[in-house]
Amino acid sequence: MSKPRVGLYPGTFDPVTNGHLDIIKRACKLVDRLVIGVAINADKGPLFELSERVEMLERECRGFKEAEVVVRPFDTLLIQFAQSVGAAVIVRGLRAVSDFEYEYQMVGMNQKLNPDIETVFLMADPAHQAIASRLVKEIARLQGSVAAFVPQDVERRLKAKLGVS
Numbered sequence: 001m002s003k004p005r006v007g008l009y010p011g012t013f014d015p016v017t018n019g020h021l022d023i024i025k026r027a028c029k030l031v032d033r034l035v036i037g038v039a040i041n042a043d044k045g046p047l048f049e050l051s052e053r054v055e056m057l058e059r060e061c062r063g064f065k066e067a068e069v070v071v072r073p074f075d076t077l078l079i080q081f082a083q084s085v086g087a088a089v090i091v092r093g094l095r096a097v098s099d100f101e102y103e104y105q106m107v108g109m110n111q112k113l114n115p116d117i118e119t120v121f122l123m124a125d126p127a128h129q130a131i132a133s134r135l136v137k138e139i140a141r142l143q144g145s146v147a148a149f150v151p152q153d154v155e156r157r158l159k160a161k162l163g164v165s
Contacts, residue, residue, distance in 0.1 A: 007031035007067075007120075008087035010078055012039050013053050014046040015154045016060055017136055019128035023093040026122055028066035035085045036061070040075040047137055047161055060151050078106075079113040090117060095124040095132070140164065 009027055013020060027034050038053050054071050061069045074081040082090055092103050107119045131149045140146050140158045147155055
């Protein structure tokens with residue numbers, strides 16, 4: 001029996017968006033097991049607690065069948081976390097050229113730290129290219145509709161967290 005191909009899709013997921021879920025579904029076609037690494041990242045000042053972000057991802061990924069999907073929090077270097085979960089590949093989503101510039105630097109650093117772990121970029125589906133968690137939170141905060149950007153349960157939680165209707 002061959003060793004399962006393990007991938008890691010890291011992010012803050014504050015909150016998880018339809019764009020994130022699209023990347024997750026597509027990444028599941030490439031690996032046998034996909035670990036979704038939820039970064040603690042206190043520097044970003046997340047709206048949702050770590051446990052809430054993990055719970056939302058677990059709920060939204062429950063029906064995915066193409067690969068085993070596991071959601072895990074982490075607060076180490078990405079490459080250390082990738083090694084700890086046995087990932088051979090790190091999956092990253094790209095929306096724009098500006099994403100690529102940042103990700104390109106990260107790949108270079110990660111390859112120096114562990115050349116055995118590859119990084120794979122998946123381009124955002126055109127329907128999701130404009131979606132960013134930061135913008136979703138701002139729209140919701142100003143009482144705009146985010147129904148096109150996040151799953152229904154995430155929208156409900158977002159409104160409750162922000163105290164808007």
